[in-house]
Amino acid sequence: GAGVSQSPSNKVTEKGKDVELRCDPISGHTALYWYRQSLGQGLEFLIYFQGNSAPDKSGLPSDRFSAERTGGSVSTLTIQRTQQEDSAVYLCASSFYTRELFFGEGSRLTVL
């Protein structure tokens, strides 16, 4: 597709389980970002990948959160031992270097 694709679009899980969220960025984009948006709130930066550079992980809220980007393309955000406060929409975006970000539709995570 032409846009950023995220899966799953909705995920319901039980507290304590691990979840993986996937992002397929726009082909050719060098940068990939993960943001978190809680209900009615703004976008909270989580992690940023730019080319082959080391990722900027400064926004990850705890060591339960991790992300990887394979082959400079697809990215997976993993949340281990999920907690109820992890419930949010997780948004992925990609860009060509530091230009405008193109966002996916998000993955809505609900932790029961």
Added chain:
Amino acid sequence: GESVGLHLPTLSVQEGDNSIINCAYSNSASDYFIWYKQESGKGPQFIIDIRSNMDKRQGQRVTVLLNKTVKHLSLQIAATQPGDSAVYFCAENPGTALIFGKGTTLSVSS
């Protein structure tokens, strides 16, 4: 038209009015700024951007103004339409990832 001073979480306007949404950014090193529109249940969509070497940029029905002296950004929407109803976010780039401000919910009534 209606203008707001500092950031307000909501703005209600009548169809056809001009809207002004304000944003204060935090990092003096930021050299690139973007406005995004987010409709319910969707990801943010790019509206307009501006670099720090400019103080004004116009698009279709939208204008972004940048005041670096007071670190203030504004989005002006001309002849606001019901389809403009959404949450609007400003974002700054201090050199790494975009940092988003608090959103403003724009409600347009007919």
